[in-house]
Amino acid sequence: MNELKNRSVAGIPIAVIDGLKSFLEAINATFPETVVQTCVVHLIRHLLEFVSWEDRTAVVPALRAIYRVRDAGKRA
Template sequence: AVFPDAVVQTCIVHLLRNSMDFVSWKDRKGLASALKDIYRAPSAEAAEQALTAFEAGPWGTRYPAIGQSWRRAWAEVIPFF
């Protein structure tokens, strides 16, 4: 009510750290590389396509909670793009 035009944005670093909580140590480097396609996307639409591809790929099927956590925070991630 105080700030009706405020835009809330989730920090990408915190979202990445949260994603790594689901992953074993040996898989962290590969998973971090796979997530780069999402947060380096040039637009929100491209990022959503990259997230969908990530969820359908080997990392997303192995760690489905990561895609779910990104989807839950998606409305707060969009202002980043």
């Protein structure tokens, strides 16, 4: 991140990362105003680590429906 700053990058408005804590810390230290979000694919993969193989056939379609909703006021 310091290399980017040294190249005259004034700031990064938003960063989408894979959840690595050290990368988050580096972004926050160098560009504290950056909004950081974890990639949805990585969020789902991490979530599925806690779901048994038997339950995944029910959980995956439910997650898919949640992430396909375009309006937060609508129900999946």
